[in-house]
Amino acid sequence: MNKAILLANRPVGKPAESDFKFEDIDMPEAKDGEVLLKTTYVSVDPYLRGRMSDAKSYVPPFELNEPMSSAIIAEVTASNNQDFKAGDYVTAGLAWKLYQTSNGQGLTKVDPSVGLSAYLGVLGMTGLTALMGLQEIGKPKTGETLVVSGAAGAVGSIVGQIGKILGCKVIGIAGSDEKTALLKSKFGFDEAINYKTTKNMQEAIAAAAPDGVDIYFDNVGGDISDAVIFNMNKWGRIAICGTISSYNDTEASQGPRLQPYILKNSMLMQGFIVSNYAEKFPEGVKQLSDWLKAGKLQHAETIVDGFEQIPQAFMDLFEGKNEGKMVVKI
Ligand code: NDP
The missing domain is CATH 3.90.180.10 (Medium-chain alcohol dehydrogenases, catalytic domain)
Structure with a gap:
């Protein structure tokens, strides 16, 4: 058969x-x-x-x-x-x-x-996407604040944990209370926001990130991303990994225009495809499996x-x- x-x-x-x-x-x-x-x-x-x-x-x-x-x-x-x-x-x-x-x-x-x-x-495409996007575009430094959308998913849950390993304050955004609880209990995120029950996302992010946001790892796009980006600091970095909120759209969506804000704050916004970094995959898989074996990464x-x-x-x-x-x- x-x-x-x-x-x-x-x-x-x-x-x-x-x-x-x-x-x-x-x-x-x-x-x-x-x-x-x-x-x-x-x-x-x-x-x-x-x-x-x-x-x-x-x-x-x-x-x-x-x-x-x-x-x-x-x-x-x-x-x-x-x-x-x-x-x-x-x-x-x-x-x-x-x-x-x-x-x-x-x-x-x-x-x-x-x-x-x-x-x-974690040892395949989604783990590598998390590692490459954060490392190569986010370029996290100890003490910085990282926001991850789609945080309880395959890519997002690994991004947040790598952020913690590298010494960032990490805030996750996900779509249920079970997921936000998991982000803190299993994956060690500092803060987690349920975007489906939060009325004002921009204010909620500002409250969770009193020093502003330095890095945004974007898995979803749309309104959630607008709310994060308006909280970002000078020299902020945005890694556009995915825009799942628009994958089923039948017409192009028109959101608030972010360009003036990005310009005034000298921010970097870059999309990427994980295969851009194919030559780094062997060392990436080794790094992810070392963290996994050492118990530093949960999946x-x-x-x-x-x-x-x-x-x-x-x-x-x-x-x-x-x-x-x-x-x-x-
Ligand atoms: P996930 O495991 O994160 O699964 C998708 C999640 O997206 C869902 O669990 C859901 O979580 C969330 N979601 C669904 N619809 C919406 C919406 N309308 N608004 C906000 N969130 C939504 O998938 P992956 O980790 O595999 O992928 C995450 C993202 O990264 C995707 O956008 C994907 O296309 C992208 N990607 C990009 C790669 C690249 O090379 N650039 C490689 C791999 C993935 P919730 O309950 O929180 O809503």
Whole structure:
């Protein structure tokens, strides 16, 4: 039995179940030089929303009626490739299929003793995004104040903890009281603000950051970001990591104009794609795993069971149903 999940429609606004199609497909066989892979964990990520649209971006759109893909952990169940043996676990960008073959290109072996799903989160793309964006654009200094939006998610929860390791005061913004409690109890944030119940975000941030904000790690964009940016200090740095609040918009939104404020305060605002820093990934993964082993980094995961749950788990990212990294276990 083999199955795939295809893109059935390009969503208008929020993605819906009808935008995905399940298909029974043939069971592949590993030819010479190939391995047979059994999917064990699938990463669902907000950026996949962009790939469901037919818009120019840094990654090409998914094709209609073709399998979707994301970062996956797979078990090698048969191998005709000398670099891999049955029982190895690997990670790569792979198709949403139960089984598929690969010629080995782009597959990275992972160590199951660390916990396989960690390679889709803290030791994978989202952990590296947190580290690279904060280090390369935020450039934190001891004693500075860092604000993180989307703080209880996969990227945000790691950003805040790295900020603490580097000696910053850290304020997190998230969408429920459970999440703000978690930010303080599990991840060691100094302050946490629930944006869904706070009437005046600009005032709430000013109260949490009496010395002003030096670094803003932005995962969400929109009104939340406007409220943070108007609290920023001279020489402030803004790392634009994501703008999930607008991913399902059907028209361009028009917010307050921030440019005069950014100019008057000599601030730096820079967007980034984690792959900009690909040459730094090996040292980044080493740093993240050292912190993890030393107990300095905690990571949370929301693990959903079952291949058929992949679309729902993805759609739930836009409802904030995850704490930490959203992963589907097959
Ligand atoms: P998360 O684990 O943070 O999951 C998404 C979270 O976003 C939800 O849990 C929800 O939390 C929050 N959210 C959803 N809708 C809204 C909204 N309208 N306004 C405010 N918050 C919302 O995902 P990731 O950690 O994987 O990604 C975080 C961000 O980083 C995304 O924008 C993503 O696109 C971006 N990203 C960018 C990369 C890059 O290379 N630049 C690489 C990886 C991710 P809540 O309950 O708090 O609302």
